Amino acid sequence: MAATTAVLQSEWTKVRTVRSTVWTLASAAVLTIVISGLFCLLFRTQWDTIEEGARAQFDATSQSLSGLFLGQLALITFGVLIISSEYSTGMIRASLSAVPQRATFYLSKVAVAAGITFVLGVIVSFISFFIGQAILGGDLDTSISDPGVLRAVFGAGLYMTLMVLFAVGVATMLRSPMVSLGILIPFFFLISGILSAVPGAKDVARYFPDQAGSKIMRATIAPDDPAPYSAWGGLGIMALWVIVALIGGYVLLKKRDA
Amino acid sequence: MIELQGLTKRYGDKTAVDDLTFTVRPGVVTGFLGPNGAGKSTTMRMMLDLDNPTSGSIRIDGKHYRELHEPLKHIGALLEAKAIHGGRTAYNHLLCLAQSNRIPARRVDEVLEIVGLAPVAKKRSKGFSLGMGQRLGIAAALLGDPEILMFDEPVNGLDPEGIHWIRNLMKGLAAQGRTIFVSSHLMSEMALTAEHLIVIGRGKLMADTTMADFIAENSRSYVRVRTPEPEKFKDALAAASIIAVIDDEGAFEIEGAESAKIGELAARNQLVLHELSPQQASLEQAFMQLTAESVEYHAGGPAAEAGEAAAPAPQWGAAWNTHTGKEA
Numbered sequence: 001m002a003a004t005t006a007v008l009q010s011e012w013t014k015v016r017t018v019r020s021t022v023w024t025l026a027s028a029a030v031l032t033i034v035i036s037g038l039f040c041l042l043f044r045t046q047w048d049t050i051e052e053g054a055r056a057q058f059d060a061t062s063q064s065l066s067g068l069f070l071g072q073l074a075l076i077t078f079g080v081l082i083i084s085s086e087y088s089t090g091m092i093r094a095s096l097s098a099v100p101q102r103a104t105f106y107l108s109k110v111a112v113a114a115g116i117t118f119v120l121g122v123i124v125s126f127i128s129f130f131i132g133q134a135i136l137g138g139d140l141d142t143s144i145s146d147p148g149v150l151r152a153v154f155g156a157g158l159y160m161t162l163m164v165l166f167a168v169g170v171a172t173m174l175r176s177p178m179v180s181l182g183i184l185i186p187f188f189f190l191i192s193g194i195l196s197a198v199p200g201a202k203d204v205a206r207y208f209p210d211q212a213g214s215k216i217m218r219a220t221i222a223p224d225d226p227a228p229y230s231a232w233g234g235l236g237i238m239a240l241w242v243i244v245a246l247i248g249g250y251v252l253l254k255k256r257d258a
Numbered sequence: 259m260i261e262l263q264g265l266t267k268r269y270g271d272k273t274a275v276d277d278l279t280f281t282v283r284p285g286v287v288t289g290f291l292g293p294n295g296a297g298k299s300t301t302m303r304m305m306l307d308l309d310n311p312t313s314g315s316i317r318i319d320g321k322h323y324r325e326l327h328e329p330l331k332h333i334g335a336l337l338e339a340k341a342i343h344g345g346r347t348a349y350n351h352l353l354c355l356a357q358s359n360r361i362p363a364r365r366v367d368e369v370l371e372i373v374g375l376a377p378v379a380k381k382r383s384k385g386f387s388l389g390m391g392q393r394l395g396i397a398a399a400l401l402g403d404p405e406i407l408m409f410d411e412p413v414n415g416l417d418p419e420g421i422h423w424i425r426n427l428m429k430g431l432a433a434q435g436r437t438i439f440v441s442s443h444l445m446s447e448m449a450l451t452a453e454h455l456i457v458i459g460r461g462k463l464m465a466d467t468t469m470a471d472f473i474a475e476n477s478r479s480y481v482r483v484r485t486p487e488p489e490k491f492k493d494a495l496a497a498a499s500i501i502a503v504i505d506d507e508g509a510f511e512i513e514g515a516e517s518a519k520i521g522e523l524a525a526r527n528q529l530v531l532h533e534l535s536p537q538q539a540s541l542e543q544a545f546m547q548l549t550a551e552s553v554e555y556h557a558g559g560p561a562a563e564a565g566e567a568a569a570p571a572p573q574w575g576a577a578w579n580t581h582t583g584k585e586a
Contacts (some may be wrong), residue, residue, distance in 0.1 A: 003328075003360060006357060006358055006360045008359050009357045010354045010355070010357040010358035011354075013353055013354040013357055014343075014346075014354045017346050017347070017350035017353075018343060018345040018346055020345060022355065053301075062482075075497065085343060085345075086343070089340070089342065089343040089344060089345075090339055090340045090341040090342065091341055091342060091343040092341075093303075093306075093308055093337055093341040094341040094342070094355060094398060095355075096307070096308055097306045097308065097329065097335060097360075098330050098355050098358045098359055099309075099358050100306075100307045100323050100326070100329055101324060119384075121489070131402045157381070187359065195372065197336075204300055225406075256308075257303070257308065257309040257310060258303075258308040258309065
């Protein structure tokens, strides 16, 4: 067995030595923080014109993390690229010649992706939260010590990590960066959101990884939330998706010719 | 030492590699020869455990590739297809491979020096020429200072200087006692570098022999003589009990006699000669005959013609099989 720590180090070097992965992570951070800030600003300036129903839905914590809706697209791109670029460049043959044990190779890649995203995700969540609260100001903001808030902000970091791992699993199965992004980006950017608004489809869409997982980012439960799972339950549903995607990726990686 | 046992690879109902059994011995350059599409690259990918064989097995120093601790220290390979992320610098490409096998970073500088890429070590490999890319691939193969090195069509697409460099590199590595396994579709290239020869065609083993035996068996040497007085010359040959064959153009082909002797014989008989030349059948020709039948894609020409040209092939193959059988 190639030593796992050595392979982890190698995978870490791979991530930090190409521009694309570094740039996708940087854009994820910037998008999340800036868009969240803008949404907070919008709510604060427009609060008086917002109807009562929408006001009841308002959750200061999730408001300050709302940029993640766009930031996650950059994270998905990161997750897709770290595995599919190996296939598109042919690097996979060099990688697997060096580390022929598929499980060691794959788990190291997954662990490095998870580690990086988790650290970055938690940092970005907290920055985004505090900037958002500062923008919302005295009447609308919430405190990190309020019930559910810490869980929500920390949970956003977990959500980002799971989203990246889901992308890694799917991209390992599909191999091509174009095909992987062509499926994942429209799905999370449009389809999931649209279906969650359509009566009937709504009940299914609720169990999509992003819909289920994002419940963790609300400190309070929306008054009309019909989802039959808790915040942690939702994250668990997302984690199940991730496990299935990762196992699918591993099975194909092991079985298939590189 | 690499041992292949009944190695077979099928894609659907197409057999790419068909029951290959041979051994690559240490300390020599073994040439792996076959026409394009014969299954050389597939075989090499299976040797590296990149592709799964349909059946059969490969052992590297007695172990499966997947069982090797830090495989780069046992076997280094240059594959035909590019295996480099163009966005990474040459140094970082080698560094991430080195780290996975616990090879110290200073070895990266060493191999960059060996292949002559040290000046561009910090450049992204995207901008590299074909030759530089090939050198980077070779640097990766050398990283773990392995006993076994595998090169798949290393001279493909290289300029003469690059070809010369790779030839000398392989010879140097073999001289250090390493096992070198190099594939090519060019017999002439093999004749210059390989001591042992494994020939495959359409995935099947056609020959497993030493280069010396291959040359002895296939490079028929003879003396070609043209003279305006063929009848007198024939008599002179008969008197000296030298056997000659007359070819289509009326020239004599004489085996088993040196050109000097024949020249002297002609002088003694006061015969005019228009040509007196030692000849050697090319190895390229022998190889093409051997694999003619198995060539995957014939370039043009009616099928009947191809079939005719292929006719001698089974004989050649059979001859070698019995030959190697005796040796084993």
